Amino acid sequence: MSKIDELLRDAPVLVEGGMGTMLMQAGLPPGAPGEQYLLDNPDAVEAIHREYAAAGVRVHITNTFNGNRLRLTRSGLGEHFEEINRIAVRVARQAADGQRLVAGSIGPSGEMLAPLGPISALEAADMFAEQAGILVDAGVDLLWIETMTDIAEAIAALNGCRRVWGGPISVSMTFSDTPRGYYTMMGNAVEDCAPQLENAGATIIGSNCQLTAEGIIPLAAKFKELSSLPVLIEPNAGIPEIHAGKVEYKDTPELFAKSAERLAELGVELIGGCCGTTPAFIAAARDRLAALRA
Numbered sequence: 001m002s003k004i005d006e007l008l009r010d011a012p013v014l015v016e017g018g019m020g021t022m023l024m025q026a027g028l029p030p031g032a033p034g035e036q037y038l039l040d041n042p043d044a045v046e047a048i049h050r051e052y053a054a055a056g057v058r059v060h061i062t063n064t065f066n067g068n069r070l071r072l073t074r075s076g077l078g079e080h081f082e083e084i085n086r087i088a089v090r091v092a093r094q095a096a097d098g099q100r101l102v103a104g105s106i107g108p109s110g111e112m113l114a115p116l117g118p119i120s121a122l123e124a125a126d127m128f129a130e131q132a133g134i135l136v137d138a139g140v141d142l143l144w145i146e147t148m149t150d151i152a153e154a155i156a157a158l159n160g161c162r163r164v165w166g167g168p169i170s171v172s173m174t175f176s177d178t179p180r181g182y183y184t185m186m187g188n189a190v191e192d193c194a195p196q197l198e199n200a201g202a203t204i205i206g207s208n209c210q211l212t213a214e215g216i217i218p219l220a221a222k223f224k225e226l227s228s229l230p231v232l233i234e235p236n237a238g239i240p241e242i243h244a245g246k247v248e249y250k251d252t253p254e255l256f257a258k259s260a261e262r263l264a265e266l267g268v269e270l271i272g273g274c275c276g277t278t279p280a281f282i283a284a285a286r287d288r289l290a291a292l293r294a
């Protein structure tokens with residue numbers, strides 16, 4: 001049985017919550033790349049992974065969301081591309097202690113694909129394959145494509161990853177709740193995305209970011225309806241508010257835990273958090289889910 005099948009026997013399983021949020025708490029200036037922080041403070045990033053371990057996650061997510069060559073080059077870190085991806089996997093692996101899985105995070109290119117933007121789908125796939133190749137070589141257990149808002153880019157990322165990795169790949173996209181239904185920023189309906197990702201060979205599909213713990217529940221139900229693949233759901237800790245130049249999220253761990261219970265009832269296999277969520281959110285969900293099982 002593969003590691004991921006073994007993990008999903010215990011579904012719902014918890015995965016890591018926000019990393020950027022934790023880096024900012026650790027001193028990363030707003031807007032600065034988390035990857036620079038990783039280069040300077042690998043031990044601090046490992047400590048964050050360990051906090052999530054203590055909160056009950058079964059899957060660590062590497063701090064490589066902006067770790068593709070294009071984004072790193074834009075933030076002046078292009079020459080550290082390989083080093084950053086390798087260190088990120090190393091610290092997550094160390095925190096995993098051989099007991100938890102490590103997922104290699106792959107975020108969007110940061111550019112629109114042609115014809116709206118400068119890179120073709122094939123160039124995007126090449127770029128994603130390059131990052132995925134390093135993550136795989138460094139020892140991840142699965143690849144974790146996330147926060148995609150263009151189905152064409154999500155498929156390009158999946159295709160790129162498939163060139164270098166025959167194991168599990170999770171693909172999650174970011175949706176808004178509109179009067180017409182759930183759509184990505186680029187106008188892709190969830191009804192189109194879910195089957196396309198499944199047909200393109202994703203192992204896990206779902207949604208992260210943008211929606212709140214309560215607001216994401218109907219979208220989770222949609223995913224369960226649209227696909228037989230395991231579903232991943234990672235809401236934000238509420239709607240962001242700016243106070244004195246700082247982004248704040250208002251949802252509480254208790255609210256998040258209540259939502260995790262409803263996601264579990266829907267049969268969602270993997271539950272985590274996105275922006276604003278911390279180990280306290282995951283620990284609250286763990287306690288609530290444990291109480292249900294008892």
Ligand SMILES: [Zn+2]
Pocket residue numbers: 208209210236274275
């Ligand atoms: Zn987010």
